[in-house]
Amino acid sequence: MRSPKLSRKTVLASSVAGAFAVVGGGAVIAEAASRRGEDEPEGDPTMEATPDWVETQLASMSLQAKVGQLFMVYVHGESADSDHADAVASNRQRLGVDDGAAFVADFAPGGIIYFDWANGLTDPDQIVALSNGLQEAADLPLLIATDQEYGTVVRIKEPTTQFPGSMPLGATGDTEAANRAAEVAGTELRAMGLNQNFAPDADVNVDPANPVIGVRSFGSDPESVSGFVAAQVSGYQAGGVAVSAKHFPGHGDTGTDSHVGLPVITHTATEWERIDAPPFTAAIAAGADMVMSAHIQFPALDDSLKPATLSEPILTGLLRDRLGFEGVIITDSLEMQGVRTEYGDERVPVMAILAGADMLLMPPNFKLAYDAVLGAVESGELTEERIDASVRRLLALKLARGIIGEPTTDPDAVDVVGADEHLAMAADIADRSITLLANDGTLPLEAGNVLVTGWGENTTARLTESLTAQGLQAEALVTGDDPDADAIKSAVAAAVGRDLVVVSTFNVKAGGAQANLVAELLKAGLPVVTAAVGTPYDAAHLGGANASLATYSYTTASLAALAKAITGAINPSGVLPVDVPAATGEIAYALGHGLNYA
Template identity: 80%
Template structure:
């Protein structure tokens, strides 16, 4: 029989001098212990490939249903330390989790993992990050999966001083899978040094929709085989660097015009198109031994005519991913805070439905106490069996064993010297140098000397590019016009261009006839040569008309902008080639997959 329901009122746990007090009555830790039942395990069982099943079963035998349900959740906690008493962090944790900090929450509910975000955990100082990781692990009886979304490029949670790599599409532009593996291994070693053991990467989506608002440069390419090759490379690389990996977003998020953070996308591919376009990278990831596969919050009618989002679809998660593709690892949901999974079902039903569909790890429910109680109630009501819960917990425990967390859950801070090391930064710089793609050039580039106006999108982008051009020997000045420059800003840019030898315009997410396109059109009339640099997707180039030179960086990281400056000045010969087709306004192709010019 299930223990009495733990209401929001009775789970407000706060840590006081190493003990725990309860806001609203009831001894939470005592209640949690009674839920667990039985004796605590006497210690870690030595782990190797032969003893893994025995350790998992020993651990399972020591866990109550409540303990097991806790393992099914990964949440974020607020605070830069595990035992934070910062008022804002405590208030946020109490509201979402029912505990005042990470340590108290972990002790009370035994979650399977914690996910980091810069806005929740700081993440600016490697020493702080590893201390947070170790503090959370010290509070856990079963070691935690500690994760983040460190795709690099457009999606990055841990910034400088950690090495900043260009991201997926720039890697695709290099056509070098070994470089992708090296980037992942290098990045993985830095994450592991800071106490993280899981990265929600690589992105296995095939970006075949140029208007895709959520994937874009997060994808390696529009070519399924290229994405499969690079997904395989990065899977092995991250694991070699010491972290588990998760291919995402199954069954494929690359052909949608809706952002699943904001709504429910619909993928209209046929089964045959799914087999040809979306499936190859996931098949490759599974063959390469990916630890997890993340579901996407999207409808795929050809795969499940019930129109449930894939996260809640048994035909997709169990029938397709488990049974047809043979994936035996952990299925993790995308964030349950996203609107794509909440459009038709309440926050109390979504976790239960995800487990019924075949998910193992429930990521970021918006109301943890509600979700936790809902899963326990579903078992009590017979909607979920304890055997179903056990199957997921066994996979999670086996993953923790596989990635060495049982023997070594904490991290030695003395290993932090790898984070942002000169050698790692050089790896990133070399990749960025090889990714810059020259789409068009009338002979204007390279420019080894002269006066340059840097304008366009992004205050940090224009400032960093200006500094990099000055480092390369040009006399550059910046004038930010932004993503929607008005007539006055455009007029100011034209005036600032007078007398210059070159104008470099950074662009991001340009729309046909939009303000950024108008800026470029007016600058072209100035008589000064104009070079455009797409620092997001390369699709911008189709909307900017004929310019003297057009480049794609696929990234606005400082590393990529430094490489862009080297290409503009000729210090580096561009060798990147398009990993996607860039369509023109008439339904044709402006620049084809594989296109890329150089100076030699």
């Protein structure tokens, strides 16, 4: 079904004289009005001031166009009109059209989300062309979004600046650095035509075994996490993109990945207020545009055991009424198993809107979901007034962030992507995040022969290159995440006679194969340094190493910083943003712990 065309004159009106740009935490956003002026051609009728733009636009829209605005989906193809056979087949199967431009024109979605596996995203020029092509096909400008948290969750890789991620920032203790990094990241995203980022992560990671959050969190202290979240909200917005704090009401204490199952949070209501709520409260106070729901059960907050995404007590009762959030509530991906375990794909979209969600992210069957929402309005289960409330918030967000006035981007703006000063900032953050947990005097090593072994083919190779650049003789031998007896034996043999063995680790389990590798190297009397390139919790299972470091990240910048710390080119200054518990349940390394070479 093709939605009626919307007035381009109405769409492009870009100012508000105070009436209706209410987003983020109840604050009245006046930014849209301030965007008018020198950049607008004098007398251009398409840019005429319309104080009641949101209401005027809403009144001009059909029900079908309004429902389309509630969806954000992904399309396949490296260009808006891609005719690549695989992209066309995938789009026909999922969306019923050949390409992204046709989908945008036919269904007027509120937004498009990018993924590297669907859209390429390897070349800033390609990304700009894709973004502009989609916007040019849209009657109403799109939110164009991605998950660019940095660290372990990043969709657009080099040449964009690769910041180390949230937990490394937490290890620096520097919220101003977090703010500046977010502004730079936002600037690069907006230069490529993206105007929305699904960041920052507002979860407080209090479960060391959390399989889905971990280093995506700034840490385990609610107050510290709150400061970083607020800093990044304002930073991204200063860089030109809308933000989405996630995953409400808090995903930091889960032992199940909501991509594959339905986690249960066992916090009491009091614990939720103390642990989980503060970062979201801070995000709202900072003016967050969106809050993303989590596919988790939280019995203390809703004893019906509906996932939070489908829970009116959580989305409306807590987020809207209690915390006062007036911006856009978006669901986490509706393709994830956590929200699909109890309810069918036809019911989930309707239930999410009834619960209080405004935008539905990535339903597994778009046409089924779209028709289900339309059908719910026609049957009276949902009112058009309820749909209007969500569309009103989405229009206000797009207006406040300048998306209505300037939906496309200048292709020449991509020159800012990966700029030298941006790379230098990422390197500085990485340098200051490296945390020295233990050291018997083995480090620093200013000269010598080193074996780099352990987890990660790319990680060990890059670390070897970085150590060589620091003047050491270094060689890599990958043993992987589950080395068998032969691999461990080979590593021990290769390490004999070396001045140092550096073992990169990732998600070590007590008594697991990576721990066995370290134990066998130590048994052979070799000088061993462990480097946790994911969560710092690895260190609790690697007792006896001569020195232990945490990088929280395996980005190029973090591995270069690790090499500098090993050789003494930098003096480690990072501190743990989480407690690292020992197998006994006691704390092996406490939050705030960090050594240096002084």
